[in-house]
Amino acid sequence: MDLLELIRSRSSIRTFLDKPVEDEKIALILEAARWAPTGGNKQPWRFLVVRDKKKQEQFDPHFKQPWITDAPAIIIVIAAPFDTWEKYDELDHMYIQDVATATQNMLLMTHSLGLGAVWVGTFSRKEIRKVMNIPKEYLIQGLVSLGYYDKNGATNYHGEAIPNQKDRPRRPLNEIAFDGSFEKPWKVMPKE
């Protein structure tokens, strides 16, 4: 599969099979994160792999999102902003960008391995910090819930089938890209 097809065929997967994810596959996913671009090579990221449903149930006590409680594996994506601040100004959001970039590498690698994943951004950071004993100088940036899934039966947030991300509405290129000026929409469409 070429890269563009890999990127476009990836969707958020929120329902997983009850099947463990092999350490070797998680290692590949972490390795993809490790090589993300990072400002000043500061690598302000940490990844905490959780495969413990008793703990996962405590991550989101109010909403109990099933893609948190039921995920075969969760990678807690954590920022170490002080790594970046060694070199760059404290007000810079570079560490958020770096960690997001590593997260996208993980999502692409997960999809490339035939696993499904969803990047979760809304949950109780306080609860997770407490349950997982994450030191206060680290910032929780997101969760990646992942696992094997039924490629024919995967459903989205609304319980609808999601055969392919292409079916989700996305703004066309000429609404998000511009050629030389904000007044001039980008016109050349990609050749498939």
Next chain:
Amino acid sequence: MDLLELIRSRSSIRTFLDKPVEDEKIALILEAARWAPTGGNKQPWRFLVVRDKKKQEQFDPHFKQPWITDAPAIIIVIAAPFDTWEKYDELDHMYIQDVATATQNMLLMTHSLGLGAVWVGTFSRKEIRKVMNIPKEYLIQGLVSLGYYDKNGATNYHGEAIPNQKDRPRRPLNEIAFDGSFEKPWKVMPKE
């Protein structure tokens, strides 16, 4: 090339050949950005393609980084935070994450097409806003300078040859990844 190899063989390229980048390749790079994951499908991103060295010279008047002034093309990566704020709390950094994720898709696609690129995070946002007439409600998140490059003669920030990102020091997995607890380093190494 498989995904992991693509990810690991990408490096920041800061010296380019004086050769224009085809619209069709830029379209593919923008298309990769368009399909990045995005919280609530809000797509809080805009991309302004610049191929005008007279303008590029004004982007960074103090430091005149050559990878800005001399790049055959620059994609100004812009956030539209209000897109995300329609759905999520204003304090959320989700829009920064989304835009970074789209940027990583662009860097991978650029590399996949045989072009080089560097994500530039330090420059004068004020100058670029003025020169490119970017409305005040948009936030400039970064620049992607890109172009063809001499694969045998590419140099890094320090003028040194950069045959492969693998030669850059990166923290090993067991320093950045943990298994179930911050006290337990991740042990399984990825099989090559």
